[in-house]
Amino acid sequence: MNLEQVIQETKGLSASDRALLAHCLISSLETQHDEGVDAAWAKLAERRIDELETGAVRFLSWEEVKSQLKRPG
Structure with missing residues (x-):
């Protein structure tokens, strides 16, 4: 699955699920935890x-x- 397909698939999620997904993606970028x-x-x-x-x-x-x-x- 490529990025465009992933983006299209996420459009079918509820707002709260998209928010959770966004949080998880942003959190995955953090390399250090303070x-x-x-x-x-x-x-x-x-x-x-x-x-x-x-x-x-x-x-x-x-x-x-x-x-x-x-x-x-």
């Missing part, structure tokens, strides 16, 4: 959860985000 990156992401995620739980920041629904994006300036 443990510090994983730790930094985990720390950031924990901080954001804490901010939500304490009320320091407010969760926005997708509808609110879209509304804000449509507003001028």
